Structure formats: C-alpha cells, structure tokens
Amino acid sequence: MPEIKVVLPKYLQIAADLRDRILRGDLAPGAEVDSERKIAADWKVARPTATKALEALRREGLIESRQGSGTRVRDVRAHRRAAHRYHRYRAQGAQYAPDESMEILRTGIVAAPDHVAEALGLEQPAEAMTRRRLISRVNLGPAEIATSWWPASLADNAPRLLEPVSLGGIGSVRYVESVTGRIASYAKDRVAARLATSDEADLLGLPASGAAVLVYRHSVFGTDDQIIEYAESVYPPDMWSVEQEYPIEA
Structure with missing residues (x-):
C-alpha cells in the first residue's frame, strides 16, 4: 500500500x-x-x-x-550544478558565485547533433542555436564547460543568445523566459561519465588522453511540458557531484 x-x-x-x-x-x-x-x-x-x-x-x-x-x-571540491545556480539566482539575484568567472567560448547557429535535435524535438536535418561557456573558480581553475542549445527559430526573439557577452547574470533560461513569456517549471538531469575529448581536456587542464569527465545533460521544461532549453555541462574528475539525504526506514 x-x-x-x-x-x-x-x-x-x-x-x-x-x-x-x-x-x-x-x-x-x-x-x-x-x-x-x-x-x-x-x-x-x-x-x-x-x-x-x-x-x-x-x-x-x-x-x-x-x-x-x-x-x-572548508574548501570543498564539489561540482556546481544547474540546480545550485537556479537556487542562487532565486536567493541572490545572480546565478554565478563571487568566486566564479565565465568566458564565452562560442555562439552561433550550427547543424544540431542528433542527440541535441532529439532533446529539442527537432526533425533532422535541423539547425540549433548554441552558446558555449567556460566557468572557472578561484583556487580551482577551469571547473565546467557548459553548452546550451535552442531551436534556431528562437534567434529572432532572443538575439542576445548569439552575442559573445554575458547576459548580465540572469542566465539563459531567465532571458528566454523574458522574451518569450514562457515560464520554466521543472528540469531533468541525466548523468554519465566518459572520456574527455581533446578539446575538453585542453580547456579543463586535463591529460591529453585517457582523462575521465562527468557529463550532465540538462533539460528545462515549461509549464506546458515543452522543452525551453537543452544544455550539457562537462566537469573534471576528482570532485563530488551528487548528494542526497534520506531516512532509512525499517
């Protein structure tokens, strides 16, 4: 029961x-x-x-x-995930912490990889807007490669996503909400480990081959259950990421 x-x-x-x-x-x-x-x-x-x-x-x-x-x-070696940034924005009005810096690596409209098109509900061949960032932390260095994706059809309504500059601390989800009127309701994360690409290894300061990374595939949905944003975050190893506290019942 x-x-x-x-x-x-x-x-x-x-x-x-x-x-x-x-x-x-x-x-x-x-x-x-x-x-x-x-x-x-x-x-x-x-x-x-x-x-x-x-x-x-x-x-x-x-x-x-x-x-x-x-x-x-204490100086905690832990990944900061999307959930932490949403909570921080709600509490502090900015999604990045004082010890973090963000560099825009790439923006543009490109051919959508198959898994991105599937996540966004696009039929291939399809184009998607993308925005890639490198997030670093004081005393830690490069800590996350974050890449967000949206349907290319959103470009006219959300042109700032294609500009290689900060969105002013509000984050892409809040920006898309402001220009479309849609409201983010919930998110889903899928997590997997894999070997870093050569580009990821270079950006995160990892060995050129054989380095493991943790990848979060993050989907944000609106109140209509339709996707608002798909993102991938790549994290270096040797940091803990998932925490959960729960009672153990007899």
Whole structure:
C-alpha cells in the first residue's frame, strides 16, 4: 500500500539549507557559519537541534570548528550544478558565485547533433542555436564547460543568445523566459561519465588522453511540458557531484 513519506527531521532540513548555500557558493571557503544560537533563533528550534545540524555538516566535511575562530566553511571540491545556480539566482539575484568567472567560448547557429535535435524535438536535418561557456573558480581553475542549445527559430526573439557577452547574470533560461513569456517549471538531469575529448581536456587542464569527465545533460521544461532549453555541462574528475539525504526506514 502507498504511504505518505515521512518528512526529514528538522536538523536535517537545516543542514540541507546550509549545505545548499555552501555548494552554490553563497558561503565561500573560510566563511564563518552562523552560530548554534543564531541558527536556533532563525529557525525557531531548540539549540540541540541546531547543534545536530552543524554536526551533520562536520561529518560530511563541509565545515570545521577551530578554537577561537568559530565554525567555518572548508574548501570543498564539489561540482556546481544547474540546480545550485537556479537556487542562487532565486536567493541572490545572480546565478554565478563571487568566486566564479565565465568566458564565452562560442555562439552561433550550427547543424544540431542528433542527440541535441532529439532533446529539442527537432526533425533532422535541423539547425540549433548554441552558446558555449567556460566557468572557472578561484583556487580551482577551469571547473565546467557548459553548452546550451535552442531551436534556431528562437534567434529572432532572443538575439542576445548569439552575442559573445554575458547576459548580465540572469542566465539563459531567465532571458528566454523574458522574451518569450514562457515560464520554466521543472528540469531533468541525466548523468554519465566518459572520456574527455581533446578539446575538453585542453580547456579543463586535463591529460591529453585517457582523462575521465562527468557529463550532465540538462533539460528545462515549461509549464506546458515543452522543452525551453537543452544544455550539457562537462566537469573534471576528482570532485563530488551528487548528494542526497534520506531516512532509512525499517
């Protein structure tokens, strides 16, 4: 019989909020984390609950406490994914964190690869708009190659996607929403590992051959369940990417 799922305990909800802020870059390495007293007051919970939330993050290696300097964020080697950028835009009004920089590598209208055409619902042969970026992080270097795709028919309504300059921090999904009136409702990620191409290896500073990368294929859908944007992000190895917290029930 189906059952209503149990809500996560309060301390895990608090830990999840802090974890998200750390991973999306709102709390940079070395930044001081709110005290147990402040967390308890902000979340309206007992202080032991705040203590358990911080302890959960310590066990994950996200924060550390030092005598005389409080609790601070550790230098975490983790991929920043589309979900982190959406959350950061909602909370901060910008999708890139202060420790990130973005370089436009390529824009244009090109022949759509088969898997891109399939994702966008285009019949081959088809053309698609593309926008490729290299995202780097302080003390880490090149951290992500992000390539977004749209039907070429969108070019007249969204000409800024073809300009090799920043969209001003709003991101391509928000820009497409603003010029089309469509609203992004949900997204789907598919993840796979593969060997880097020679071009990817060069951009990410990896060995010329035999280097593994993690690839996220990211589809954004509107309220009409039709695709708004298809994107691929390529990440270097030796960084963790997927995290999930859940109760284990008997």
